[in-house]
Amino acid sequence: MVIRRNYEHDTDKVLFDLFNKKDDSEAYTELFNRYWEKLIFIAVQRLESEEEAEEIVQEVFIRLWERRGKIELKNSFHTYIASCIKYEIYSKLASKQKELHLNLESAALFASSGNTTEEWLNFHQVRQAIEESVKTLPEKCQLVFNLSRNEGYSQKQIASELNISTKTVESHISKALRTIKLSIQNFLFTLF
Known part of the structure; x- marks a missing residue:
């Protein structure tokens, strides 16, 4: 039994x-x-x-x-x-805020400028390339980057919120920026 x-x-x-x-x-x-x-x-x-x-x-x-x-x-x-x-x-929350911010920013830019549709599409494609490169980052790196760039958190605030050191926050942000820079360079290379 x-x-x-x-x-x-x-x-x-x-x-x-x-x-x-x-x-x-x-x-x-x-x-x-x-x-x-x-x-x-x-x-x-x-x-x-x-x-x-x-x-x-x-x-x-x-x-x-x-x-x-x-x-x-x-x-x-x-x-x-x-x-x-x-x-x-x-x-x-960071993802939702980023999406809202991007949509508002894109709409404002398009509405305020006399840009042609082609320029708008190029801008939109660059934005998309940036978003895609951020999505390739490790999850914690994405979160740190979004809190920093989209939520406006300081490095100290991020470290406190996520219980990590400020050095780790700096490392995540540096990694994200390197990845985005490389992604944009590759994207621009394909445009021209």
Whole structure:
């Protein structure tokens, strides 16, 4: 006779170790059930969209499962999962802000200038090339760049928000700028 384990009485640490080290899907499900509603609540408060909040929480848990065996907790599971959600929320907000900013900036530029359609298309293509190059950056690098350039955060603010050093922030921004510069150079080369 097989005795089923009762996961409800296990601590988060025990459950995390079971799923992270032993691929125990029932331990993972128990963690999901414990945190799903709390994390949705946090995300809805910031994003003001239940659909986006659910999408973010689901994405975090999918990545958690995909990275099992590679995750090392430095603090509690609660702290870890809360940081993951916070990071995703900032990323989503930065992405939304960037999109709004680009659309407004593009519309204003087009409306205020007597540019021809061809010039508008070239401008739009350069913007697209920049956006595409930013998307090729590692996720954390994208977030740092977007917080810096689109949200207007200082390096100190970014370091504080993401719990990283200012040197790491500088490194991410430098990497993003190098990538964008190379991308624009390649794009302009194809135009001429």
